[in-house]
Amino acid sequence: MxxxxxxxxxxxxxxxxxxxxxxxxxxxxxxxxxxxxxxxxxxxxxxxxxxxxxxxxxxxxxxxxxxxxxxxxxxxxxxxxxxxxxxxxxxxxxxxxxxxxxxxxxxxxxxxxxxxxxxxxxxxxxxxxxLKDILHTHGILYVIYFSIAFLMLGSVAISITEHVSLDQAFWWAITTASTVGYGDISRHTISPQSLLGKLVILAMILIGVGVMGIVTSSLTAYLMRRNEGKVSIKDKDAELTLILDKLDRLEQQNKLLAEQNQNLQKQIQELKDTHTPSEWNKFKDWIEKKKR
The missing domain is CATH 1.20.120 (Four Helix Bundle (Hemerythrin (Met), subunit A))
Structure with missing residues (x-):
């Protein structure tokens, strides 16, 4: 079982x-x-x-x-x-x-x-x-990698310099980088006192603005490429429709030519049946002269 x-x-x-x-x-x-x-x-x-x-x-x-x-x-x-x-x-x-x-x-x-x-x-x-399979083609994944590494380093630095837990420091890093302001730790707004803490704050604000701009521009570029892709697909569909129409017309012409060929063969066979060999030879000679 x-x-x-x-x-x-x-x-x-x-x-x-x-x-x-x-x-x-x-x-x-x-x-x-x-x-x-x-x-x-x-x-x-x-x-x-x-x-x-x-x-x-x-x-x-x-x-x-x-x-x-x-x-x-x-x-x-x-x-x-x-x-x-x-x-x-x-x-x-x-x-x-x-x-x-x-x-x-x-x-x-x-x-x-x-x-x-x-x-x-x-x-x-x-x-x-x-998430690389769904993000790597648009370049967003590299921005996310950089953002997480940046948040990890910033949260560790704040945790050490300001003596707060790593969990709180990480959440603080997220809110600071995304809102360009001092994050909330344990319902209290903390202003770093150490020089390293202030430098981390400055770096997070500056890089946070840049990262948000990159994410926004990447999403905009992705949406634009997707719309362009839809337009190109429509154009390809139209071209394919024209090609199929031409193929249909060629097929109809081939059918007409095949029918005409069959009719000519029937007429030739009828001529063979109704005329004597000598007359048929004269007819063939006449056709050869026409070809020349």
Whole structure:
């Protein structure tokens, strides 16, 4: 029974999940949901680490689906080293950070929590990397890579210099870079006191404005290219219609020529049947003279 169940799962995976478009967008949807969960967790809006939270189970169900997909494709890969190199983001994205948090809490290893928060930021970058199939052709992916790296460095710097948790610092970095103002940490607006903190603020404001401009221009360019693509498709459809019409006319002309040829052959055969050989030879000579 168990073998039959696994067989059905593999059949469904091969017939449905590996269809290129559906498979690509399904994985991208899971990655986007995971990204939203991680960002909301950083903002302390939800908790994806506690086993009593529904978000913990949703996050880990997505992680299990992505892990099964990764290891199944790794098993099918002919060159596993190349597969590993080309899908490093997907491997990072299936790191079970929430389970590691709970294990640390059970083992009373709370001092290592900062490193696992950094690991969660790395997993966030891995999830964004999974979107490469739907973003790389428009250049937006590189902007997202840069933005996440920039937010990670800024949040670590603020966490160290202003003595706040990394979760709060990351949410602060997001709000600062996106709204060009000091982010809200624990319902209090914080003005950095250290020189490094002020430099980080300045860099985040300047780069945040640039990144938002790049994202806006990239989306505008994408929409313009899509509209141009629609116009070109219409033009190609019109050209194809004209070609098909010409082919139809040529086919009709060929049919008429074939009918005329058959009629001529019938007339020639009738001439053969109704005239004597000598008359037929005269007729052939007459045709040869006409050809000359």
């Amino acid at each position: 168990r073998t039959l169940f696994y067989g059905v799962l593999i059949f469904v995976y091969n017939k449905i999940m590996l269809k290129k478009n559906f498979y690509k967008w399904f994985k991208a949807t899971l990655a986007i949901v995971s990204i939203v969960l991680i960002v909301l967790d950083f903002a302390a809006i939800i908790d994806i680490n506690g086993t009593n939270s529904k978000w913990f189970w949703l996050n880990n169900i997505i992680l299990i689906i992505l892990a099964i997909d990764y290891f199944y494709r790794l098993y099918l890969a002919k060159d596993r080293r190349a597969f590993f190199r080309n899908n490093i983001f997907e491997l990072v994205a299936i790191i079970p950070v929430g389970i590691a948090f709970n294990w640390m809490k059970f083992a009373q290893l709370g001092d290592i929590g900062l490193y696992f928060r950094l690991l969660r930021l790395i997993r966030l970058a891995g999830l964004v990397g999974m």
